[in-house]
Amino acid sequence: FQGESHVLALDLTAGKVAPLPVPASGYPTMTMDEQTALCAAPFSDPAFNATIRRRGVRLDDVACLPISLGWYGPEEDGGRRLIKSQCYSTEGTANFYMRPIEGLTVLVDMDTGKVVHISDRGAGIPIPAAKNTDYRGAANDDDDGTDRFGYQTVRAPSMEPAPEGPGFQIEDGHTVRWAGWEFHLKADARAGLIVSRATVQDPATGARREVIYKGMASELFVPYMDPTEAWYFKTYMDAGEYGFGLQAMPLVPLNDCPRHARYMDGVFVAADGRPYVRENMICVFERYAGDIAWRHSESPITGMDIRESRPKVTLVARMAASVANYDYIVDWEFQTDGLIRIKVGLSGILMVKGTPYSHMNQVRRNEEMHGTLLSENVIGVIHDHYVTFRLDMDVDGADNSFVRVDMARQDTAPGESPRRSYLKATRHVASTEKDARVRLKLYEPAEFHVINPTKKTRVGNPVGYKVVPAGTAGSLLDPEDPPQKRGAFTNNQIWVTPYNKSEEWAGGLFVYQSKGEDTLATWSERYVCVSTKTVDFMVRKMLAV
Ligand SMILES: *[C@@H]1O[C@H](CO)[C@@H](O)[C@H](O)[C@H]1NC(C)=O
Numbered sequence: 255f256q257g258e259s260h261v262l263a264l265d266l267t268a269g270k271v272a273p274l275p276v277p278a279s280g281y282p283t284m285t286m287d288e289q290t291a292l293c294a295a296p297f298s299d300p301a302f303n304a305t306i307r308r309r310g311v312r313l314d315d316v317a318c319l320p321i322s323l324g325w326y327g328p329e330e331d332g333g334r335r336l337i338k339s340q341c342y343s344t345e346g347t348a349n350f351y352m353r354p355i356e357g358l359t360v361l362v363d364m365d366t367g368k369v370v371h372i373s374d375r376g377a378g379i380p381i382p383a384a385k386n387t388d389y390r391g392a393a394n395d396d397d398d399g400t401d402r403f404g405y406q407t408v409r410a411p412s413m414e415p416a417p418e419g420p421g422f423q424i425e426d427g428h429t430v431r432w433a434g435w436e437f438h439l440k441a442d443a444r445a446g447l448i449v450s451r452a453t454v455q456d457p458a459t460g461a462r463r464e465v466i467y468k469g470m471a472s473e474l475f476v477p478y479m480d481p482t483e484a485w486y487f488k489t490y491m492d493a494g495e496y497g498f499g500l501q502a503m504p505l506v507p508l509n510d511c512p513r514h515a516r517y518m519d520g521v522f523v524a525a526d527g528r529p530y531v532r533e534n535m536i537c538v539f540e541r542y543a544g545d546i547a548w549r550h551s552e553s554p555i556t557g558m559d560i561r562e563s564r565p566k567v568t569l570v571a572r573m574a575a576s577v578a579n580y581d582y583i584v585d586w587e588f589q590t591d592g593l594i595r596i597k598v599g600l601s602g603i604l605m606v607k608g609t610p611y612s613h614m615n616q617v618r619r620n621e622e623m624h625g626t627l628l629s630e631n632v633i634g635v636i637h638d639h640y641v642t643f644r645l646d647m648d649v650d651g652a653d654n655s656f657v658r659v660d661m662a663r664q665d666t667a668p669g670e671s672p673r674r675s676y677l678k679a680t681r682h683v684a685s686t687e688k689d690a691r692v693r694l695k696l697y698e699p700a701e702f703h704v705i706n707p708t709k710k711t712r713v714g715n716p717v718g719y720k721v722v723p724a725g726t727a728g729s730l731l732d733p734e735d736p737p738q739k740r741g742a743f744t745n746n747q748i749w750v751t752p753y754n755k756s757e758e759w760a761g762g763l764f765v766y767q768s769k770g771e772d773t774l775a776t777w778s779e780r781y782v783c784v785s786t787k788t789v790d791f792m793v794r795k796m797l798a799v
């Protein structure tokens with residue numbers, strides 16, 4: 255092979271393989287075998303070993319991580335697959351993330367495994383101490399069920415469903431049925447968890463009604479806000495570069511998921527094409543957290559003695575991806591009232607930067623630190639985490655439209671009413687992709703509906719689902735900044751595009767070292783009529799530190 259990428263369509267019925275167009279730039283997601291091999295790659299270079307010795311670290315204590323390097327122009331890229339290694343000292347702790355060998359960046363050719371360049375600007379930056387960095391329970395807890403401060407360690411509370419067992423069934427290992435819901439679940443190498451063919455039973459007619467054809471995390475974007483040599487390139491796109499599902503480890507029963515959870519395995523492909531199974535990738539469980547689903551009580555003034563209350567029990571499908579230091583927890587939660595909630599939790603360990611400073615009194619006034627001094631010789635660098643979800647909605651079938659309901663103040667005419675103003679809702683059906691780009695504004699509020707104009711409710715309104723953005727934020731980077739061009743799906747909070755099976759990944763099909771010409775931002779430039787649509791929906795942004 256000559257380092258070329260190919261995209262192939264396999265026709266299982268005909269037993270044929272046909273080539274598909276290859277994206278203009280970028281490379282496919284790294285395989286796990288590559289990522290494993292790349293951790294060892296720097297050690298094949300004597301100059302690397304010499305650098306480590308100069309930094310006073312024993313070679314046996316060094317662990318290196320493969321860091322995707324984005325795309326910063328042809329001079330840097332050289333037309334080949336590259337990766338930058340960032341190394342840590344594991345001496346005295348399992349939490350090597352807290353002990354960066356700061357300023358040392360090793361550029362490696364991914365195909366040959368050879369070191370291309372070593373940059374070490376970290377001489378004089380000490381490696382933060384190992385003391386008190388171990389996060390493992392056993393390292394901190396005493397045998398008597400207390401932690402090192404003497405506090406009782408918290409145990410998972412009981413979240414047990416009714417004694418007659420779980421209220422859900424899983425058929426064929428993948429089809430979940432619960433409270434009128436039916437959907438298919440699958441662990442995917444790139445997206446992590448895919449929910450498809452979600453239908454719900456109409457309580458009035460008993461008919462199954464379609465809701466979502468396919469929903470999944472489409473891409474992530476994690477730009478660090480430090481433009482210096484050893485940090486500028488850290489602008490990860492975890493799904494397309496690392497594989498959100500490839501990075502998911504088996505869930506820990508009883509702590510990751512409650513007692514009566516059921517687990518689902520994932521099947522992935524190794525670098526040589528062989529399939530392998532990873533167990534317990536997804537868990538499914540009923541959740542009762544003490545909340546109320548619906549209630550109403552009558553006041554005694556009515557003379558009616560009504561106390562109606564229903565406990566809120568939901569069904570959760572969960573996976574957790576550990577992309578190096580960070581752990582993302584993705585929950586799809588189904589409610590009995592038809593609502594589907596997607597939640598992203600962030601856990602794990604910060605990626606930190608070494609510094610000579612051990613106290614803020616050493617830092618010059620107004621000195622740009624790109625973060626916060628968290629501990630002796632440790633800076634937490636400011637950064638974002640964006641996750642965008644692609645929702646291929648099928649509300650009562652595939653003929654769907656996207657409606658923006660604008661909320662605006664309407665002033666009354668003089669003498670019309672004692673009121674001077676009220677809130678007026680105006681519906682606007684998107685007619686082009688450009689028309690369906692949503693940038694949220696606090697003082698220009700709107701609601702977003704995916705409707706089926708061909709299916710009406712009993713009283714004549716189109717049926718629909720409301721899309722509710724939560725915890726979103728826009729990117730503050732320059733739109734022409736190379737990482738922002740690649741992560742351009744963060745330019746808007748909602749995008750709607752007509753169905754196109756080549757446009758599943760918001761950052762493009764080949765994300766690794768891509769230039770950003772194959773993204774949602776490009777696709778939605780087309781003046782295509784939006785009828786059957788896909789909603790790309792940015793669910794969460796977190797600003798750490
Ligand atoms: C670098 O050090 C590692 C660990 O001691 C060793 O395995 C490797 O052979 C060394 N590399 C070279 C090129 O000497």
Ligand SMILES: *[C@@H]1O[C@H](CO)[C@@H](O)[C@H](O)[C@H]1NC(C)=O
Binds near residue numbers: 754756757777
């Ligand atoms: C589908 O997407 C591909 C890739 O963006 C594009 O080349 C093609 O023109 C699109 N098809 C339609 C019908 O818009």
Ligand SMILES: [Cu+2]
Binds near residue numbers: 580604637638639798
């Ligand atoms: Cu973070």
